[in-house]
Amino acid sequence: MAKSMKKNLCADFEQAMWLLLSEELPGAEMQDWRDHLHVCPHCQKSLNEARQILTIYDKVPNAALDEARYQDALHIAVQAEPKWRALREPMLYWATPLALAAGLALFWLWPRANTESLEWQATAVENRLLLMQDDIYEAESLELSDAPLAIFETNDGVWEMELRSVEREIDNLQLELALSSVNDRE
Amino acid sequence: MIDHPEKSEQELIELCQKKDGHAFDRLMRHYRIPLFHFLVRSCGDKELAEDLFQDTLIKVWRFLPGYKGRSAFSSWLFSVAHNVVRDALRRQKVRANISFRETVPDQAMAHTPADEVVADETRQLVEQALQALPEKQRQVFLLRQHSGMAFKEIAKVTGEPLNTVLSHMRYAVAKLKKCLRDDDLII
């Protein structure tokens, strides 16, 4: 009985070890595991090995980012603007909802939406994004030009946009969703 | 750059939210090394990591006004980077198409020629082992090692339950261990 309890404890330690190493456990639980480590050479060995691997990893040299490249990135970031171009109508702004010829619409997520509405929109947007991605990959395969273009038709006219920009906008929507849930799930 | 030399991180964030480019430099300068290392290890390619660094900065600049300070800024920043990596891997199928281009290590970290050889061998092994990991395991491991995020925060960022995140970490380290052990770099 005692042996099987210890076995369970050792199995649990395989997961708890990481929280112990990153000091995320409550004090009492931390102490329980320290007590266990005193009497369990198996778990002590696992912990030492994990520490050793992480130490080796931290010492492995990594590539450096050139100062010039960093400055470029910074400069481009603060100047970046989405590029839209209308074929038959005036400028379409990037936050405007757009529809594909297939009738797929993108929602724009207002950052201050409440959680319930956000979740609803998240599902709706995700479904549309999945559908839209399929269309985009199809458009890409048409190789409309050197920089593949996506053509959109809305009630207001026909628009073209570099496919890369469309993809970036989709990424941005998904990132907005991810960051909203990080902010809201406190 | 000597603008805002004595500002706190919180003050710099507020200035960035008002689109102050100098404050953005001060803020990003502090994180650029761990952020770039995270990106290099995530994709296994220095040039691609430079592009991802660029994308991350663009998104940080764009989305920073929505940062509410409920999580540490570093956690928020690395969750942006995590999303950038995930999107890039999905779109470009990096792992399938890139035949492990060499990453050039930071020379300042290697001390003697003998050390360099050992360090370089270890680096290659570690990078190969990382690239061989399933994406989720690799991302959890890298977020933990480079961002200093707690596992509970990583669970939020990746949208996975805490226990799943801990399993990813466990398997990632086990595979790294096996790889290093096979090459006698650990006993």
Ligand SMILES: [Zn+2]
């Ligand atoms: Zn044990």
